[in-house]
Structures are given as C-alpha cells and as structure tokens.
Amino acid sequence: MGLKTPIIIVNFKTYESATGKSAEKLAKICEKVAKVTKVNIAVAVQDADLYRVSKAVKIPVLSEHIDPIDYGAHTGHTLPEDLKANGAKGCLLNHSEDRFKIDDLEKSIAKAKALKLTTVVCASSDYTAESVAAFHPDFIAVEPPELIGGNVSVSTAKPQIITKTIKKVNNISNIPVLCGAGIKTKTDVQKAVELGAQGILIASAITKSPHPGKILEQLAMGFIE
Ligand code: G3P
Numbered sequence: 001m002g003l004k005t006p007i008i009i010v011n012f013k014t015y016e017s018a019t020g021k022s023a024e025k026l027a028k029i030c031e032k033v034a035k036v037t038k039v040n041i042a043v044a045v046q047d048a049d050l051y052r053v054s055k056a057v058k059i060p061v062l063s064e065h066i067d068p069i070d071y072g073a074h075t076g077h078t079l080p081e082d083l084k085a086n087g088a089k090g091c092l093l094n095h096s097e098d099r100f101k102i103d104d105l106e107k108s109i110a111k112a113k114a115l116k117l118t119t120v121v122c123a124s125s126d127y128t129a130e131s132v133a134a135f136h137p138d139f140i141a142v143e144p145p146e147l148i149g150g151n152v153s154v155s156t157a158k159p160q161i162i163t164k165t166i167k168k169v170n171n172i173s174n175i176p177v178l179c180g181a182g183i184k185t186k187t188d189v190q191k192a193v194e195l196g197a198q199g200i201l202i203a204s205a206i207t208k209s210p211h212p213g214k215i216l217e218q219l220a221m222g223f224i225e
Helices: 021-037 047-056 080-085 102-114 126-133 159-172 186-194 212-221
Strands: 007-011 040-045 061-063 090-093 118-123 139-142 177-180 199-202
Touching: 007 177, 007 212, 021 040, 021 047, 021 212, 040 047, 040 090, 047 061, 080 102, 090 102, 102 118, 118 126, 126 139, 126 159, 139 159, 159 177, 186 212
Parallel strands: 007 040, 007 199, 040 061, 061 090, 090 118, 118 139, 139 177, 177 199
Antiparallel strands: none
C-alpha cells in the first residue's frame, strides 16, 4: 500500500481551479502544506493532468478512475498501465460521481493490485462499504452523496455512517476507512478522527477557496490538535 495514514486526499474532480496549469499549482500548494504540517496529503487528478502533476510534486498523485481493461482495442477507455506510466500511484474508484458496476469494480481493484496501484474505493453507505470490503481494496472512503459539495460534514450530519462503516468493514478485513462529503473545518476533521476515520477525502473546501493552502493547513491541524 503506497499511502500512509492519517491522510487527506484532495479530489480535484473537474474543477476549473484544479485542472490543467491550475492542477499543477494546486498540487504544489498541497505539497507545501504536507511539508509544513507533516500530515500525509495526496491528490486525485484528471487523467489528462497526471503526467504534469506527478512531475511537479513528490506527494502521491492518484487518478480519479480506471477501467478494468488490458492493452488492446479499447478506444476511449482508461488503461491502468498507462496511468501508472504517467505517474499515478493509485486510483479513486466508484466515486458517487463515477459509479461502477459491481463486477467492473471487482475487476478494477484486482487489476490495480496487480499493477501495485493503491486503491481508494468510495462507498455511498455502510452497506456498500461492506460489499466492497470483500474485494479487499487498500482503503474504503465512505461518502454520503447528498452531503457532497455541501457545507454540513459527514462527521456532523451522519456520524453513525462512519462508525457503522468501520465496524462492518473491520468484520471482513482490516481495511482503513476514510470519510468525505461536506468537510469544511478543522472541527469536521477532528470529529471524523474521533469516530475512527483514518483520513478524509475532500474537494470543494479546497478547490473553491481563494486561499486553498490556508484552508488545507487548518484541516490538517485536525489530525494534530
Ligand atoms: O471525493 C471527495 C468529495 O466527494 C467530497 O466533496 O466537495 O464535499 O468535499 P466535498
């Protein structure tokens, strides 16, 4: 497993502030915060930005998707080998904005494992997390879809989804559980940690802020203070 906990994974999604040249700039800001706070930070970026970003920073860079395919005739698909060759250390899979069919998810996890790409699999509920745990990804991130992009965090609005996920996942395997959706403040992070989360997935608090470094530093302090 290439990522250390506790960890903040900043998901760049397709935000304008986090794609192209701006992806590189934002990743450098994330790297600086990781250095200053000594908190593990990784970024998940668009495939098109993987090479640029992974050349620019030393923190782990993930892809936001892979397809469970091998070399060959698969026009328009995302080849895991090529993501790795372009700097990906791992991948986000099954995000609520990019849901997988269950058999594709199983194949994608297996494929990523074979390539030594770290798998961070998203689950919209503790039930989904339990099903996904059977595939033994490196991390499971629970994110209630209705809270994504909002101002109320998963750790405030649905603390029980975090504790239930951890319990259900641990019954199957000792997979670290992360959480995400609506996390905006250090207190949100502290609550997530208290509930047993080993890290957070975050997007809009960083990608929509005029001061992403300052916000990320405050959030990182949630793992320290
Ligand atoms: O993958 C992280 C994401 O879905 C959470 O988004 O904007 O609520 O931090 P956001």
